[in-house]
Amino acid sequence: MPASASAGRRTSCRASTSSPTAPLPDPDAAAVPPTPRWSTPWSVDLQSSHIMGSSESMDYSEALRFLDRHVNLEATAGRVHGLSLDAMRGLVACMGDPQQDVPTIHVTGTNGKSSVAAMTVSLLGALGLRVGSYSSPHVDTIRERLAINGELIDEAEFGDLVGDLARYAAAAPETSSYFELLTAAALLWFANEAVDVAVVEVGMLGRFDATNVVEGEVAVVTNIGRDHTDGRGDWRRAIAGEKAGILRAGRPLVLGETAIDVRDLFLAEEPDPFLERDRDFGVTATQIAVGGQVIDVFGPHGRYDEVFLSLYGAHQADNAAVALATAEAFVGGPLGDEVVEQGFGTVRLPGRLEVAATGPLVLLDGAHNQEAARAVAEAVPELFFEGGAVGRRILVVGALRPREPSEVLAELIALAPELVVTCTAPSPRAVPAGRLAELVRELGVDAEAVADVGEAVHRAIALADDDDLILVTGSFYVLAAAREVLAGRREEAG
Numbered sequence: 401m402p403a404s405a406s407a408g409r410r411t412s413c414r415a416s417t418s419s420p421t422a423p424l425p426d427p428d429a430a431a432v433p434p435t436p437r438w439s440t441p442w443s444v445d446l447q448s449s450h451i452m453g454s455s456e457s458m459d460y461s462e463a464l465r466f467l468d469r470h471v472n473l474e475a476t477a478g479r480v481h482g483l484s485l486d487a488m489r490g491l492v493a494c495m496g497d498p499q500q501d502v503p504t505i506h507v508t509g510t511n512g513k514s515s516v517a518a519m520t521v522s523l524l525g526a527l528g529l530r531v532g533s534y535s536s537p538h539v540d541t542i543r544e545r546l547a548i549n550g551e552l553i554d555e556a557e558f559g560d561l562v563g564d565l566a567r568y569a570a571a572a573p574e575t576s577s578y579f580e581l582l583t584a585a586a587l588l589w590f591a592n593e594a595v596d597v598a599v600v601e602v603g604m605l606g607r608f609d610a611t612n613v614v615e616g617e618v619a620v621v622t623n624i625g626r627d628h629t630d631g632r633g634d635w636r637r638a639i640a641g642e643k644a645g646i647l648r649a650g651r652p653l654v655l656g657e658t659a660i661d662v663r664d665l666f667l668a669e670e671p672d673p674f675l676e677r678d679r680d681f682g683v684t685a686t687q688i689a690v691g692g693q694v695i696d697v698f699g700p701h702g703r704y705d706e707v708f709l710s711l712y713g714a715h716q717a718d719n720a721a722v723a724l725a726t727a728e729a730f731v732g733g734p735l736g737d738e739v740v741e742q743g744f745g746t747v748r749l750p751g752r753l754e755v756a757a758t759g760p761l762v763l764l765d766g767a768h769n770q771e772a773a774r775a776v777a778e779a780v781p782e783l784f785f786e787g788g789a790v791g792r793r794i795l796v797v798g799a800l801r802p803r804e805p806s807e808v809l810a811e812l813i814a815l816a817p818e819l820v821v822t823c824t825a826p827s828p829r830a831v832p833a834g835r836l837a838e839l840v841r842e843l844g845v846d847a848e849a850v851a852d853v854g855e856a857v858h859r860a861i862a863l864a865d866d867d868d869l870i871l872v873t874g875s876f877y878v879l880a881a882a883r884e885v886l887a888g889r890r891e892e893a894g
Contacts, residue, residue, distance in 0.1 A: 413494035413571035460555035463562035464542070472578035487574040488610045491584050494572045495565075498591035502532070504614040505730060508602035508643045509622025509656065511772045512719045515711070515749055516622050516656075517599045518550075519723035523735060523743035524597060525549045527727075532598035534586040534611070536579075537876045539751045539766070540883060546586050548595060550748070561585050579603050583610040597730065607645025618729045619647045619671065622656045622722055625771040640665045647671050652729040654681070656722040673729070675700055681725035683717045688783060693717060695744075699724040702734030709744045712753040713779035720744060751879045753779060756872075757886050760864040761790065764883070766876035769803055773811035776873060780815060784869060791867040793817040794860045797836060798825035798853060798878035805831050806839050808874060813843050815871070819863065820847045823856035825877040853881035861889070 538544035543552040590598045640662035653671035685696040692710040751766040767773045799805040822836035833849040840847035850856040872882045
């Protein structure tokens with residue numbers, strides 16, 4: 401980290417001195433170890449991991465190992481119950497609260513967060529701003545989560561950043577989780593890089609998410625879907641209430657959710673203005689085009705007709721309207737035709753109806769819950785089935801607990817696949833391939849269980865003819881392995 405980046409930032413750490421510019425302490429010399437917040441088998445490792453903190457830089461592999469030593473709630477299906485923001489607040493206070501140095505757009509929602517975030521970054525970048533983005537999950541590399549104007553942080557810089565973070569974490573009053581550390585790293589990086597604005601995506605829900613230490617200039621709620629509900633009958637209001645926790649009184653809310661039964665929960669947070677889909681922003685027309693679609697879209701400050709959007713699906717058109725409203729709310733006025741055309745026309749999103757190969761046509765989509773699977777099942781026929789251009793359909797599906805895989809599979813079966821090749825996603829939360837195959841057969845469709853993701857993709861390709869369609873879906877964890885297989889095929893082809 402450049403010396404000037406933190407010289408004037410006041411820190412509040414367990415082991416810091418009263419001088420705002422005093423050097424950080426050597427964590428090896430700290431007398432009191434951080435207090436673990438979990439009674440889990442990881443607690444010992446969490447304490448010992450802090451000995452890695454030092455004034456020396458880490459390389460990329462060392463940075464990954466440091467993060468991996470910490471509890472990863474993404475891998476263990478962590479819950480909001482029993483958690484708090486205390487540790488995260490303590491960590492960023494120790495760092496001098498870098499989140500206060502950068503205006504933030506805070507994005508939550510069951511589906512569409514990453515799409516809305518990416519389009520918002522693209523729009524504001526087209527306006528000439530330097531825009532940081534923090535998103536999850538990643539497809540190929542963790543570096544996808546930290547970017548500026550779409551350019552990923554490089555490996556050397558990531559190592560340096562996490563090396564600095566380790567020093568702060570060693571001096572923080574409590575042990576941090578994997579996601580808390582990564583979030584803190586992103587906030588520190590954005591402050592050091594002096595971005596004009598950061599678009600920060602919530603990891604889960606909102607109120608107790610690590611990202612909620614930011615004071616969002618604009619809060620965005622894409623939608624409220626059935627995800628992480630534990631079977632609760634009042635799931636919609638419960639989830640909406642947690643997502644409303646990112647709102648700040650007197651600041652804009654962009655609400656993509658259209659269900660009126662949760663509207664009061666957002667109004668209670670006193671946003672201003674309260675921008676709602678179909679009233680203040682929306683899509684009035686869409687038309688399929690090569691490489692995406694052409695849309696007519698309006699925001700709170702402007703209307704833009706016949707704009708090319710380089711993403712497929714009606715759901716992405718809706719996400720574009722949310723992104724437009726978000727960008728206009730942030731700048732407080734219209735963006736202009738050229739900015740909107742450039743922003744929507746150049747946005748790229750891996751793993752969202754991504755055409756990864758042809759002959760056979762291979763699509764990658766990280767649809768991981770019922771609503772996302774339904775959106776994919778509706779979009780694929782419209783885009784690829786018309787005119788009989790596609791032969792057989794083969795699905796490659798992996799899934800993670802605690803979501804109910806039968807709901808996802810029921811939506812995907814609408815594509816009328818000839819075969820579903822199930823696989824075990826590379827995650828401790830993976831639903832076994834054999835269990836997924838049983839669920840598929842219960843729906844009346846042939847299934848073949850192939851545990852390894854790469855082998856499952858190979859199997860689907862081996863069974864397919866050039867005019868067939870293969871959809872790899874169910875989890876972003878599945879897509880990375882699929883990409884490796886497809887990259888290998890391209891290399892072999894020359």
